[in-house]
Every structure is written in C-alpha cells, then in structure tokens.
Amino acid sequence: MQFNYGSNGKPRLAETFGPGALKFSITSSQGLALYGFICNREIGVDVECIRDIPEMDQIAKRILSPREAQIYQALPKPLKREVFFACWTRKEAFVKATGDSLSRALDKFELTADPREPTASLEISRDRRTTPGWSIQNIKPNERFIAAIAAQQDDWKVHCRQWAYSM
Numbered sequence: 606m607q608f609n610y611g612s613n614g615k616p617r618l619a620e621t622f623g624p625g626a627l628k629f630s631i632t633s634s635q636g637l638a639l640y641g642f643i644c645n646r647e648i649g650v651d652v653e654c655i656r657d658i659p660e661m662d663q664i665a666k667r668i669l670s671p672r673e674a675q676i677y678q679a680l681p682k683p684l685k686r687e688v689f690f691a692c693w694t695r696k697e698a699f700v701k702a703t704g705d706s707l708s709r710a711l712d713k714f715e716l717t718a719d720p721r722e723p724t725a726s727l728e729i730s731r732d733r734r735t736t737p738g739w740s741i742q743n744i745k746p747n748e749r750f751i752a753a754i755a756a757q758q759d760d761w762k763v764h765c766r767q768w769a770y771s772m
Contacts, residue, residue, distance in 0.1 A: 615704035649702030
C-alpha cells in the first residue's frame, strides 16, 4: 500500500488507487481506537476518554470561540465535562478532516456546543457564516468515551463495528 501526504501532512492513499480512493482517519484514546473510512470526500475522527481534567476551564478558554465559551461557562458543573469533550472531539475531527490539525486555531471557528444534538453546524468566527459542505456527528462508543466524525457533505451515515483485541 502506498501513501501520499497533503500539504499539512495528512496521510492519504496514493493516487494509483484512483481519484475516488478510500479516505481514512484514525485516532485513539486510553486503549480505544477509532477508524473512519469514506469514499470521494475527506473525513476526520477523534475520540476522547471522558475524564476529570483539573485545568478544563483554562483549556476551554483556549479552544472555544467566544460564543461557545459563554455557553460553556453558563452550564451547571455536571454538564461542563460532557460539553467540553463533545466540543473538543467535534473540533478535532473537523481539523483532522481538513488536514489543518496544527495550523487552524480551535477558537477561530464555532460548532454547536450542545452534546445532546447529534450533529454540529459549523461557523467560521470571523464572519459568522455557516460553512457549507461539512457534517459533524458525535458518537458514544461507550459510557467512558465520546467521539466525533467530520466529513464533507451530509449524505453519509455512520456504521459502527466493534472488534475486541487481546494480546
């Protein structure tokens, strides 16, 4: 299998596999791996173990847009952790999909903050215009983890498969 890399280092299958080659994204957290595959468009995935982080409020100030931060700060304490990780995984999945992981500041774009909403809309903070062509969905692999999948267009569906691996 041959790989090429985008301008920001995102790996992809070499063009020898065809112009509509399978696209992929891989992530892991605390022993859980998530793989995303799709044809003819970009994809990004992210998974995080939901856990207590003492500096969560300080991190939120750096990764959330002003409007997201305002929503986050107004939440009751029991909801903050869930919202933090929902926002984090959605943002990470999007920047992984675009290949901008290291070059796009997470606080410069905005997503739907409510983790109870299965999909997120996207706005670029500079001009508050909704960015067309992207769909972002959260998934809950189990009670300890939250994950997000971002892909171009909105005509795709999530199909989850689970494999157990033991050494």
